[in-house]
Amino acid sequence: MPAVHLQQVQQIKTMFANLKKEIGKVIVGQDEVIDQIIVAIMCDANALLESYPGLGKTLMVKTLSQIMDLKFARIQSTPDLMPSDITGTYILEDKRGEKQFKFQQGPLFANIILADEINRATPKTQSALLEAMQEKQVTVGNNTFKLDLPFFVLATQNPIDQEGTYPLPEAQTDRFLLKILVEYPKDKEEVEIIDRYTTGAKDPGVKKLMAKDSLLNLQKYCRQVPISDDLKKKVVTLVNKTRSNKDLIEYGASPRASLGIVMAAKAHALLNGRTYVAMEDIKKMAYPVLRHRIILSFKAEREGRTADDAISTLLEKL
Amino acid sequence: MSEVKRLFKELYIEVLKISFLHAFADSIIFFMIALNATTLLDLTYLIALVASLLFLLADVLFRMKRTTLQEIEAKNPQIRDILRTARDHVEGSNFMVLAMFEELIQKMKSVSAGSILKQKDLFLKMVVVCALSFSVVMLSANNIHVPKSVFDPDTYYQWFSNPGNERLDFYTIEFNESDEMLYGDADMANLGNRTIELHINPSINEMSFAQVKEPEEKEFERGTFPSEIAAVADATSEEKLPKESKIAIAYNLKLKEI
Numbered sequence: 001m002p003a004v005h006l007q008q009v010q011q012i013k014t015m016f017a018n019l020k021k022e023i024g025k026v027i028v029g030q031d032e033v034i035d036q037i038i039v040a041i042m043c044d045a046n047a048l049l050e051s052y053p054g055l056g057k058t059l060m061v062k063t064l065s066q067i068m069d070l071k072f073a074r075i076q077s078t079p080d081l082m083p084s085d086i087t088g089t090y091i092l093e094d095k096r097g098e099k100q101f102k103f104q105q106g107p108l109f110a111n112i113i114l115a116d117e118i119n120r121a122t123p124k125t126q127s128a129l130l131e132a133m134q135e136k137q138v139t140v141g142n143n144t145f146k147l148d149l150p151f152f153v154l155a156t157q158n159p160i161d162q163e164g165t166y167p168l169p170e171a172q173t174d175r176f177l178l179k180i181l182v183e184y185p186k187d188k189e190e191v192e193i194i195d196r197y198t199t200g201a202k203d204p205g206v207k208k209l210m211a212k213d214s215l216l217n218l219q220k221y222c223r224q225v226p227i228s229d230d231l232k233k234k235v236v237t238l239v240n241k242t243r244s245n246k247d248l249i250e251y252g253a254s255p256r257a258s259l260g261i262v263m264a265a266k267a268h269a270l271l272n273g274r275t276y277v278a279m280e281d282i283k284k285m286a287y288p289v290l291r292h293r294i295i296l297s298f299k300a301e302r303e304g305r306t307a308d309d310a311i312s313t314l315l316e317k318l
Numbered sequence: 319m320s321e322v323k324r325l326f327k328e329l330y331i332e333v334l335k336i337s338f339l340h341a342f343a344d345s346i347i348f349f350m351i352a353l354n355a356t357t358l359l360d361l362t363y364l365i366a367l368v369a370s371l372l373f374l375l376a377d378v379l380f381r382m383k384r385t386t387l388q389e390i391e392a393k394n395p396q397i398r399d400i401l402r403t404a405r406d407h408v409e410g411s412n413f414m415v416l417a418m419f420e421e422l423i424q425k426m427k428s429v430s431a432g433s434i435l436k437q438k439d440l441f442l443k444m445v446v447v448c449a450l451s452f453s454v455v456m457l458s459a460n461n462i463h464v465p466k467s468v469f470d471p472d473t474y475y476q477w478f479s480n481p482g483n484e485r486l487d488f489y490t491i492e493f494n495e496s497d498e499m500l501y502g503d504a505d506m507a508n509l510g511n512r513t514i515e516l517h518i519n520p521s522i523n524e525m526s527f528a529q530v531k532e533p534e535e536k537e538f539e540r541g542t543f544p545s546e547i548a549a550v551a552d553a554t555s556e557e558k559l560p561k562e563s564k565i566a567i568a569y570n571l572k573l574k575e576i
Contacts, residue, residue: 005417224414275418
């Protein structure tokens with residue numbers, strides 16, 4: 001029996017390998033971050049990016065949108081940013097002597113949105129963005145406008161300079177599938193960045209490797225990746241442990257975390273050319289899915305432990 | 319989907335075959351041990367045979383019950399996740415599930431019966447069987463067996479009741495009236511100092527071929543039986559015995575009277 005379906009999965013793996021290679025022309029390193037962003041896109045979900053300034057977040061997302069042939073929009077959040085600034089508003093238009101209101105679409109009407117420093121926007125603006133993320137639609141006045149699919153929001157937060165910010169409450173951060181940590185590049189990578197961007201060399205440019213319809217199909221296949229009952233139980237056990245281990249974690253994750261781990265694991269498996277979810281996918285995706293959904297206990301914080309340390313401890317016992 | 323179901327069925331049959339092989343090896347070892355025991359105890363080999371057949375049956379049933387997919391997964395960890403996932407989605411038919419079945423079929427080709435078979439265990443079992451076979455052969459050839467008196471409480475009683483005995487002798491024979499049937503009259507053991515000389519005269523059995531002549535033609539009449547070919551009653555064994563033999567017999571009879 002010819003392995004037709006398996007061949008197609010292998011082609012998907014090759015395509016993603018080429019995609020990462022294409023991004024590598026512009027972005028140096030950050031392989032983990034790119035993988036996790038792609039996982040979030042394939043899960044048709046949103047991601048929260050926590051990083052210090054100047055680590056190439058905007059360039060990364062912009063490059064990715066070019067390769068995937070998706071419309072890109074950037075929103076720089078400030079305290080005076082209004083909801084209508086991002087959703088769009090009605091403007092008065094003079095057409096052939098007749099004045100009429102016309103809806104001017106805001107930056108939300110793109111496929112990939114980079115909401116920079118979302119913690120600087122007011123709660124009202126944050127809510128407008130979160131509504132768009134959840135419902136894939138925007139409500140302005142009495143009208144509701146559907147957003148173009150695929151729709152993906154990458155919100156960023158700066159871990160420093162927290163003064164005058166409106167940190168997202170846990171109930172809102174729970175809506176992001178992943179919290180991706182962007183680390184500083186290694187020395188070798190930083191040298192390469194200097195070589196690339198200080199010599200005046202031409203922008204290499206990237207090719208379009210994926211069409212919008214292909215991405216929608218991939219999102220459909222991602223949901224179809226099978227997972228064994230045994231692994232599902234392990235995921236539930238892991239999430240339950242976040243609630244029961246009071247020495248380490250004050251507040252544990254909700255069932256949304258269980259869904260998130262399974263979805264992200266499926267996407268990670270497909271990204272690596274696997275037709276099923278393996279334990280390594282669960283272990284890999286547990287960190288970005290859980291780290292923003294748990295609150296450490298005072299004792300753990302006093303010991304200097306991080307959310308990732310707590311997750312590692314729970315995974316060891318699994 | 320039916321391909322995967324057939325695959326699981328074949329896999330299960332393969333594991334059952336290997337389980338039966340191990341059960342058979344175990345029962346051979348059991349038989350050899352039992353045969354060693356029956357040889358030592360001077361019992362019939364049928365006891366060992368029946369016991370080992372019962373053991374084989376019990377072992378096969380036990381292994382069949384124990385044989386599960388987990389055993390195959392334990393032996394082949396590289397396909398553990400995909401095996402479990404396929405088992406849980408055996409009725410699935412979407413794109414990714416079909417791709418998974420195709421991948422499973424490809425990976426199963428690399429899993430041979432050898433990876434499930436515990437070759438080292440089987441080899442050790444064969445070595446044990448050879449050693450036990452050698453043991454049985456040596457016991458039988460040298461007629462080594464545990465004397466029945468080991469299991470006779472009287473033997474130990476005699477030992478305890480005779481404080482002068484330094485060791486427990488399982489081979490001591492006592493001559494008493496009850497042993498007459500087995501060993502004969504005790505006095506028969508004392509033959510005396512007389513020397514008996516026995517000469518067997520072979521001349522009785524000599525045949526002379528010098529006097530052989532052609533048979534004469536004879537007419538036979540009905541009702542009569544020619545004397546030449548008639549059976550002649552030979553002398554009784556007692557009449558033919560030489561004189562010295564008769565003396566020996568008389569002597570023994572006399573001893574018996576004593």
